Amino acid sequence: DTGVSQNPRHKITKRGQNVTFRCDPISEHNRLYWYRQTLGQGPEFLTYFQNEAQLEKSRLLSDRFSAERPKGSFSTLEIQRTEQGDSAMYLCASSLKRASYNEQFFGPGTRLTVL
Amino acid sequence: QQPVQSPQAVILREGEDAVINCSSSKALYSVHWYRQKHGEAPVFLMILLKGGEQKGHDKISASFNEKKQQSSLYLTASQLSYSGTYFCGTERRGGADGLTFGKGTHLIIQP
Numbered sequence: 001d002t003g004v005s006q007n008p009r010h011k012i013t014k015r016g017q018n019v020t021f022r023c024d025p026i027s028e029h030n031r032l033y034w035y036r037q038t039l040g041q042g043p044e045f046l047t048y049f050q051n052e053a054q055l056e057k058s059r060l061l062s063d064r065f066s067a068e069r070p071k072g073s074f075s076t077l078e079i080q081r082t083e084q085g086d087s088a089m090y091l092c093a094s095s096l097k098r099a100s101y102n103e104q105f106f107g108p109g110t111r112l113t114v115l
Numbered sequence: 116q117q118p119v120q121s122p123q124a125v126i127l128r129e130g131e132d133a134v135i136n137c138s139s140s141k142a143l144y145s146v147h148w149y150r151q152k153h154g155e156a157p158v159f160l161m162i163l164l165k166g167g168e169q170k171g172h173d174k175i176s177a178s179f180n181e182k183k184q185q186s187s188l189y190l191t192a193s194q195l196s197y198s199g200t201y202f203c204g205t206e207r208r209g210g211a212d213g214l215t216f217g218k219g220t221h222l223i224i225q226p
Contacts, residue, residue: 004156010141033213042202042216043157045199057211091156101164102206105149106156 004032004107008090012113013082021110025094032075033104034067034111037061043091043106049075049098082114116141116207120217126226133190135220137203138183146186147204147214148181150197157202160188190222198224 005024013019025032035043035073046065046101050052051072061067064082069075087109093104118139137146150155161172161178163179163182163186174194179186190197200221204214 017157035213042204042219044215045213045215058213101162102145102212103159103162104145104204105159105161106149108156 004044004092004094004105006110007091008110009108010111010113012115014115015084016081018078019078019082020076021092021113022074022076023092023094023107024074024094024097026096026105027107029094029096030072031050031095031097031102031104032069033093033095034075034077035093035106037089037091037109038087046077079112082112084114087112087114117215118146118203118217119223120147120203122220123218124221125223127193127222129195129224129226130192133193133222135185135188135190135201135203135222137188137205137217139185139205141184141207143179143181143184143205144208145206146177147206148177148186148188149202149204149218150199152199160169169226192220193224195224198222224226 007022033048034046037043047070064080067077089109091109092107095104121136121196147162148160151157165181177188200219202219204216206212
C-alpha cells in the first residue's frame with residue numbers, strides 16, 4: 001500500500017497520560033499535515049511540515065501538543081497530560097510540492113479516547 | 116474563517132442529481148473537495164484554483180466562482196457509492212497552507 005499510514009488506529013488512555021501517534025506519508029511527498037476531527041465536524045488544521053521543518057502551527061495546538069518530523073519522512077504527534085477534550089480522530093495528510101496545486105491525501109486516522 | 120456549506124443534508128434516490136455549495140467570506144486561492152464515509156478517512160475528489168475553472172471527474176464535477184468566493188460540487192446520476200459526507204476545504208493563499216474545512220454536507224442515496 002503506497003498511501004498514508006497511521007499508527008495506532010485506536011488509542012484509549014486515561015486522563016493525564018501521554019500519547020504518541022505516528023504518520024508515514026506517501027513516500028515522495030515532502031509536505032505533511034496534522035488535523036483533528038471531532039464527531040460531526042470537518043477536520044481542523046493543527047500543524048504542517050515541509051521536509052523536516054515545522055512551518056505553521058494552529059492556535060488549536062496547545063503547549064501540551066508537540067509534533068516532529070526528524071528526517072523529513074515520518075512524523076509523530078505527542079499529546080502530554082491528555083484531557084477528555086482531546087478525544088478525537090487525529091488525521092495525517094501529505095502532499096507533494098507543486099507550482100500551483102496542494103492536493104492533500106489523508107491517512108486512516110488515529111482515534112483517541114481519553115477516559 | 117470557516118467556509119459555509121449548504122445544504123447540511125440531502126437525501127436522494129439513486130440516479131438523481133445533487134448540488135453542494137461552499138461559500139467563503141474571504142478571498143480564496145483554492146477549494147478542495149473531499150468525501151468521507153463513516154469511520155474512514157476523507158478521500159480527495161478534486162481541487163479548483165482561483166480563476167473560475169471547472170473540473171469534472173466521471174459524474175462528479177465542480178466549479179469555482181472567484182467573484183462570489185463560492186464553489187459548487189455537482190453530482191449527476193447519483194450512485195449508492197456516492198453516499199457520505201462531503202467537505203470543502205479552502206486555502207486563502209497559494210503554497211502549502213493547511214486547509215480550513217466546512218462542517219460538511221451529509222448525502223444519503225437511497226435505492
